[in-house]
Amino acid sequence: MRNYSIIRVAIPLAVILSFTVHAQKLMGVVVEKNANGVDEPLAGANIIWMGSSVGTTSGSNGVFMIDRVEGTSKLVVSYVGYKSDTLTITNQTRIKVTLVSDEYLQEVTVVGWRPSSGIDHARGINTVIMTEKELFKAACCNLSESFETNPSVDVAFTDAITGTRQIQMLGLSGPNTMISIENMPGVRGLASSQGIQFIPGSWINSIQVTKGVGSVINGYESIAGQINVEMKKPEESERLYINGYVNNAARSELNINYTAHTSEKWATTFLLHGSTRPFEMDSNDDSFLDFPTGSQLNAVNRWVYNNNKGLLGQLGVKVLTDTKQGGQTDFNPEQDKLTTNRYGFEINTLRYEAWGKLGYQFTGKPHKSIGLQLSAVRHEHDSYYGFNEHRADEKSVYANLIYQSIIGTTNHKFKTGISFLYDDFQESLINSILPINYNGSFQNTLSFDRTEVVPGIFAEYNYDNFGKFSAIVGARVDYHNLFGTLFTPRVHFKYNATETTSLRLSVGRGIRVANILTENTGMLVSSRQIVFADLQGNKAYGFRPDQAWNFGINIAQDFTLDYRSGAITVDYFFTDFENQAVLDLDNTAREARFFGLNGKSFSHSFQFQVDYELMRRFDLRMAYRWLNVQTDYTEGRLVRPLIPEHRAFVNLAYETKNKWKFDYTVQWMGRQRIPDTSQNIPAYQLPSYSPDYFLMNAQITKDFKDKWSVYLGVENLNNFTLDNPIVAADLPFSQYFDTAMVWGPIFGRMFYAGFRYRLK
Amino acid sequence: MKTNIIILFLLIGSVAVFAQSKAKVVTATIKVYGNCGMCKERIEAALDYKGIKTAKWDAKTKNLMVVYSPAKITEQKIHELVAAVGHDTDKVKAKDTIYADLPFCCLYRDHDHEGMDDN
Numbered sequence: 001m002r003n004y005s006i007i008r009v010a011i012p013l014a015v016i017l018s019f020t021v022h023a024q025k026l027m028g029v030v031v032e033k034n035a036n037g038v039d040e041p042l043a044g045a046n047i048i049w050m051g052s053s054v055g056t057t058s059g060s061n062g063v064f065m066i067d068r069v070e071g072t073s074k075l076v077v078s079y080v081g082y083k084s085d086t087l088t089i090t091n092q093t094r095i096k097v098t099l100v101s102d103e104y105l106q107e108v109t110v111v112g113w114r115p116s117s118g119i120d121h122a123r124g125i126n127t128v129i130m131t132e133k134e135l136f137k138a139a140c141c142n143l144s145e146s147f148e149t150n151p152s153v154d155v156a157f158t159d160a161i162t163g164t165r166q167i168q169m170l171g172l173s174g175p176n177t178m179i180s181i182e183n184m185p186g187v188r189g190l191a192s193s194q195g196i197q198f199i200p201g202s203w204i205n206s207i208q209v210t211k212g213v214g215s216v217i218n219g220y221e222s223i224a225g226q227i228n229v230e231m232k233k234p235e236e237s238e239r240l241y242i243n244g245y246v247n248n249a250a251r252s253e254l255n256i257n258y259t260a261h262t263s264e265k266w267a268t269t270f271l272l273h274g275s276t277r278p279f280e281m282d283s284n285d286d287s288f289l290d291f292p293t294g295s296q297l298n299a300v301n302r303w304v305y306n307n308n309k310g311l312l313g314q315l316g317v318k319v320l321t322d323t324k325q326g327g328q329t330d331f332n333p334e335q336d337k338l339t340t341n342r343y344g345f346e347i348n349t350l351r352y353e354a355w356g357k358l359g360y361q362f363t364g365k366p367h368k369s370i371g372l373q374l375s376a377v378r379h380e381h382d383s384y385y386g387f388n389e390h391r392a393d394e395k396s397v398y399a400n401l402i403y404q405s406i407i408g409t410t411n412h413k414f415k416t417g418i419s420f421l422y423d424d425f426q427e428s429l430i431n432s433i434l435p436i437n438y439n440g441s442f443q444n445t446l447s448f449d450r451t452e453v454v455p456g457i458f459a460e461y462n463y464d465n466f467g468k469f470s471a472i473v474g475a476r477v478d479y480h481n482l483f484g485t486l487f488t489p490r491v492h493f494k495y496n497a498t499e500t501t502s503l504r505l506s507v508g509r510g511i512r513v514a515n516i517l518t519e520n521t522g523m524l525v526s527s528r529q530i531v532f533a534d535l536q537g538n539k540a541y542g543f544r545p546d547q548a549w550n551f552g553i554n555i556a557q558d559f560t561l562d563y564r565s566g567a568i569t570v571d572y573f574f575t576d577f578e579n580q581a582v583l584d585l586d587n588t589a590r591e592a593r594f595f596g597l598n599g600k601s602f603s604h605s606f607q608f609q610v611d612y613e614l615m616r617r618f619d620l621r622m623a624y625r626w627l628n629v630q631t632d633y634t635e636g637r638l639v640r641p642l643i644p645e646h647r648a649f650v651n652l653a654y655e656t657k658n659k660w661k662f663d664y665t666v667q668w669m670g671r672q673r674i675p676d677t678s679q680n681i682p683a684y685q686l687p688s689y690s691p692d693y694f695l696m697n698a699q700i701t702k703d704f705k706d707k708w709s710v711y712l713g714v715e716n717l718n719n720f721t722l723d724n725p726i727v728a729a730d731l732p733f734s735q736y737f738d739t740a741m742v743w744g745p746i747f748g749r750m751f752y753a754g755f756r757y758r759l760k
Numbered sequence: 761m762k763t764n765i766i767i768l769f770l771l772i773g774s775v776a777v778f779a780q781s782k783a784k785v786v787t788a789t790i791k792v793y794g795n796c797g798m799c800k801e802r803i804e805a806a807l808d809y810k811g812i813k814t815a816k817w818d819a820k821t822k823n824l825m826v827v828y829s830p831a832k833i834t835e836q837k838i839h840e841l842v843a844a845v846g847h848d849t850d851k852v853k854a855k856d857t858i859y860a861d862l863p864f865c866c867l868y869r870d871h872d873h874e875g876m877d878d879n
Contacts, residue, residue, distance in 0.1 A: 027856055061867065064860075065856065070859065094871045563827045616814075
């Protein structure tokens with residue numbers, strides 16, 4: 001103990017001594033006052049003792065250090081464009097010098113870009129934000145692959161040959177979740193089949209996942225949840241960002257983001273993506289490619305405008321072309337298309353988008369603003385699968401005007417506005433061999449051309465006492481030209497029981513017009529006859545819009561254990577459909593039967609999640625999710641097929657001090673009900689339930705300084721695949737052929753590597 | 761069921777990891793000077809060090825709460841680690857040369873104003 005106290009005295013003494021030795025130095029910081037009267041550093045200012053040659057310049061933080069010189073006490077501080085300052089230094093050791101800008105030059109002072117505070121996300125709604133750090137845990141490749149570590153979102157293949165993935169929330173198929181891009185219509189309409197693969201991962205800045213009903217501001221469509229994607233923005237992006245990726249099947253991707261601040265008020269970002277799957281690969285020898293060959297070119301150019309006086313604007317355009325070809329190996333479209341030579345398919349997509357946002361922040365009233373969102377989309381989809389030809393063309397225009405302000409104090413906020421949606425579809429389904437059964441009449445060609453025009457009004461009131469309680473109450477009324485008045489009320493409550501405990505409730509209705517063919521393309525990749533039955537009218541596909549109530553409860557508890565923090569989240573959601581266009585695969589294995597719900601259709605979802613920091617820089621996430629999704633079919637109430645009732649995962653993320661990152665995820669998927677195949681000959685019958693299985697992914701990332709990072713990973717580490725993902729792969733033109741009975745991975749262990757380069 | 765058991769094992773395994781790190785530790789509160797969130801990051805990253813279990817710095821109170829194992833590290837060493845990245849503590853002062861490299865928003869020392877202005 002004695003030694004200890006000696007050190008205690010000795011060290012401060014040494015510090016004081018060393019300090020007096022350095023007292024001959026003068027330290028200073030050079031600043032200017034910005035428009036708001038706040039000090040900002042001036043880098044590169046010249047500092048010199050008058051009448052001597054001893055000088056220095058200020059660093060990027062405005063700080064300089066200069067030795068005292070005998071015989072002079074006058075310090076000259078100068079900077080181009082600013083009035084020089086001469087100071088008399090007596091016994092100071094630290095000074096601050098404020099330079100004043102030369103009046104003539106003041107006007108050309110470049111003001112830096114600051115992130116826009118345009119749309120704030122309603123805090124009362126339970127939203128999980130996934131940042132780049134989270135997204136980098138799985139480096140590949142687009143939005144469909146971003147949810148590996150998010151227990152609320154499942155991603156599944158629609159069939160065994162097109163490589164199309166769809167998300168599921170609360171056990172409900174993809175389009176029940178509204179996917180918006182920067183709070184504007186994103187993945188909907190014809191894009192709902194392939195669309196999540198058209199958003200490259202390196203374009204994404206963050207993803208906000210809301211379970212249950214969202215805000216009414218963005219429309220009536222979210223039933224199971226809302227996923228909002230924020231893309232890279234000019235005002236906060238690196239100057240240059242390059243990402244390259246390749247895997248052992250030669251899937252290759254290149255992404256280039258480039259940002260330029262072209263003037264004081266304008267800035268622009270280019271987002272470019274090119275990807276290809278050049279080679280045919282059939283690892284399970286069933287004569288079908290494991291995934292299609294093809295390529296995608298995808299480009300965005302976006303601009304932001306900020307006059308620094310409250311007016312903010314955005315403009316953007318996007319062009320996308322995507323081709324996919326697959327089926328049996330050596331399928332050659334020129335000879336084999338629409339023949340029984342070989343089974344094949346092609347999906348060709350062309351998409352153009354343009355959007356704009358205009359916002360005005362009332363001067364001196366930070367809570368009062370008005371915003372206009374506009375977007376226009378043209379989407380062309382041209383595809384065939386065997387003898388099923390599906391062609392569709394969508395032209396869509398969307399406008400949303402939002403006014404927000406407060407009532408008296410900021411305890412009471414509101415948003416209100418009007419919206420308009422125009423959606424025109426030219427869509428046809430052709431099968432020259434097996435006619436489509438439309439309400440009992442058999443037709444080789446069916447067209448579903450329609451034009452939807454939907455004006456709407458909405459209002460949302462937000463109460464927040466900035467303590468324990470907040471509430472959001474909203475409603476919207478839309479008039480749909482085909483389906484009449486749609487009323488969508490939604491409420492959210494949040495109660496902070498303690499500083500570490502919060503409780504949230506949400507109740508609301510969601511409505512959407514299902515794009516039945518686009519959302520179920522897996523059915524087209526089979527010999528099933530397409531049947532439309534129990535029609536509810538003659539509009540669109542013959543069904544009224546899907547409509548459901550959603551109830552949710554969420555409890556989040558932060559805790560500290562062994563000095564490390566963690567969180568436990570438990571939630572339960574119940575979705576009850578008032579109407580639904582249902583796909584029935586169980587009636588007979590020969591049909592894919594769409595019918596209007598006449599009975600119950602519901603989903604229960606329960607989720608439990610623990611996040612904890614096991615050690616410094618070593619994070620653990622464990623989650624378990626239970627689903628019970630059932631629908632009344634003509635043959636009785638059945639569990640929805642191909643949805644795992646149980647899913648659990650453990651994600652471990654470790655980062656070393658010198659920026660090596662290790663990620664490991666193991667998932668367990670419970671058994672899934674497989675639609676009834678008992679009518680098939682024994683060789684093509686499937687069990688009633690799939691087995692449960694594990695999936696493992698791992699990745700290593702190394703960051704070098706702040707410019708480069710490289711990563712190496714493996715998907716499906718334990719190499720689990722379906723033995724026979726395709727029913728009757730050997731007889732693709734028989735009545736038994738079916739690729740949609742997929743409940744797990746089709747390709748095995750896959751290695752990948754890539755890099756990221758960023759220039760600030 | 762077999763797989764459920766495996767999951768259960770994973771969970772138990774994780775709990776075991778929680779439990780094993782119950783070494784003898786002490787908690788100390790140290791005054792550390794700084795301003796902002798960047799300072800907080802820097803200070804806490806500097807204390808990502810063997811023997812230190814956790815370190816949390818509060819920009820308002822300037823209090824650093826540090827939990828460490830005295831068998832592995834001394835409190836003096838903790839002061840030195842903080843000073844080495846440019847932040848003064850109530851015992852150890854950071855070197856001027858290191859302090860001068862801090863970002864502008866982190867310049868926490870008082871800078872006497874101007875001196876005498878000759879203009």
